[in-house]
Amino acid sequence: MLPENFRAFDADNHYYEALDAFTRHLEPEFRKRCMQWAQVDGKTRLLVGGKVNKFIPDPTFSRLAQPGVLENWFRGTATGSLIEQFGELEPTRPEYRDRDARLRAMDELGLDGAMFFPTLGVGMEQALIHDIPALCAAFRAFNRWLDEDWGFAYQERIFAAPYFTLADPENAVRELEWALGRDARVIVMQYGPIRTDRGWTSPGDPALEPFWALAAEAGVTVVYHGGNSAYAQLVSWWGESHEMEAFRATPMRGLISPEPIADTIAALLSYGVLARHPRLRIAAIETGADWIPPLFQRLKKSYSQLPHAWAEDPRETLRQRLWVSPFHENDLTALREVIGVERIMLGSDWPHTEGIARPLDFAKDLDAAGFGADEQVRVMRTNAESLVRRLP
Template sequence: MAMRRVPPACAGATPQASQDMARSVADAMIEASFIPLPPTTKRDGMVDEALLRRKRGMIALSLSERSRRFSMRDGFRAFDADTHVNPAANVLDRYVDPSFRPRLADLTPYRVPSGKMIGGTPDTDQYRVDTKFYPRVLGESGPHETFTGRGTNWRGTKQPRVGVQDDLALNRVMDMDDEGTDTHFLVPTLWVSVVGLPDVELEIGLTRAWHRHAAEFCGQAPGRLKTAIVVSTRAVDEAVRQIKEWGTSKWAVAVLPAVGKDIPIDHPDLEPIWQAAQEHDLAVVHHSNTWNPPYFPGYRDLWDNIFLGRLASHPWGGMRFMAAFIGAGILDRYPSLRMGVLECGFGWLPFWAKRMDEQAVYVGGTAPLKHAPSEYMTSGRFFCTIERHEGEEMFKYVTSVLGNDVLMYASDYPHSECQFPNSVDNVLKWSSVDKETRRKLLWDNAARFYKAT
């Protein structure tokens, strides 16, 4: 049946009113059979409520996007270059290959309750492998009786809506409208820890499921939700197949290598991945981890303390990744490839640039390079997200050294470190930053990195 044209009734309304009206129109359209329910929403003659909710959300999103104006803040669009999505185990299970379904039993030991995960869905499980605890408090001789080093303190003023990490794309877009964010880049989180399992087939099976889920989730708001093709560094042929299968999809704007502890990112066996990424105009991104594989370098050397671990984990991981990527000459061999580090801090960039230049000459150990390491950082092909807490003065210093084409706005939504729903507004308070640099920070640099322009 052809879909009847629906007037853009929510044009000109507030974002919240627009979404509510779009949902009401979607309900009416389903009820009036303007949009017939697909076969997948019926089981034994009964409507499957979960699938119906997803169908309703897809319709509402389509209507909302058609009538939506960009929700600028002070005249700026905002591209959040580092947000997170963490689909529950039952969500990923829907998308696995039929041939892989019997292997789900092998993942049962790694299904753990989601608990009170911010932006998650109650009473669900997550796939999580080898969670590391940091039970010692500094100044104490051994593990603390009640301290696990797993807790975080919520830094925002309002909780994200339910299901934004699972499969409720509508709720995520509503949160984006509340915060004034136009586009999210989504970083998959806990399930990627399957890279720590000896059986690479389990990693491959969940990775394929992730890509199908990402296509459906981001496809509900294709102009606003972007994410990465996750690739296994233990199965390079499969990684290249996944890039070729999904690389032209609107949602796929980057390649995220799942790097095992025994495979350096500069290993020559990984060259086909970089070749495929360049051919599909996909950025290569690194995002460090604290509690689960792939662990950060030196994770066993922090004296079982989370304060030391969280201080070191993300910057240390970013430093090693970008130094190896640049020092191996990968950017020389693939001259249009872009690479970046997410949630690793940014104040260390000038120091690291100078130190890389010196050590490349002093001790060597790099591939023959066409440029000094620091010059790749200012070539327009290296990018890094900001951390709000490092602040305005640090941002101004880094841009004075590296220029204003490197740093990208990021909030870490919906993790506790974000300041939802005020993350964009808090960065806009950096009043001493000139308008052009703020525009590049909030939109232009991420849009260029993630090929949105």
């Protein structure tokens, strides 16, 4: 049980982007190549690279379902259709777009602090992957909007993460230098392989070494957050649409086995990024956690068969470098056994529908999984809070 009047630190909160999040600070020469708004069949649609984007059904966020209404759906305990679970939509609440209103909402939710991530933004990189200069320009503009509207460390309670694409390694380094100068504590990017002007590559590509070195030296936390990755192309090989659309998953899309987050972490390990940079902290948020035990099994086999290929046991490297925010429906007991309680974090996904309406309710799942009082405090506060503090 948590102590009385306990206040948590949430590793996964979200805002709903302003209409001009990608355009307010966009360099004029890219205006027709990045994000634009248009009226299509009487509805306001988002054009990305001149094409209607379907990642979010209503990217204006004019009418929204209440936080956490799909919790039981994701636990597999809901009855009725998915549409029925949404209930009546409501206008956008002030706390979804205003940081001071959000602080008041956090007080009501029992949150002392939280990491904040995009809602729309995590689905935009693949939409511009064919135009890398425009992709970089779009997220330069986005990050400046984010700093202006939310701040990277507002009141030492809201820690909004600027978004990074590694498609242009030199741009990524410049952008990281800028973000560090604005006191960014966490940064966010998409998992999966990286498309550069030389083709597809790994996050362990030598061209990215300056980026990883700077991130490690600065002590900033690098977050891989769920969204639309290059693996959307993979599902098209099985006859599925290559476009990811929220709440329009098919059974096949949910059953295809490869895990882009697991493969991304494997790449950081096998290319030596994590071993070379012992100060580098990686967090996997809104990616679930059921992929972690199988990855550890594969790492055990690889280290046994190819010990000369590893600078150290990759399982131990991962236990030191990776933090994870599991889904509330994941096997928390198995996760603790593999990665340790010191690396597990509350991530409510508030105010998204698939998250937890009351973040402190996650303690009930921890209690059911046999986590003791001290362990619950670590998961509900200490572990995530440590990641927004720069390493000395």
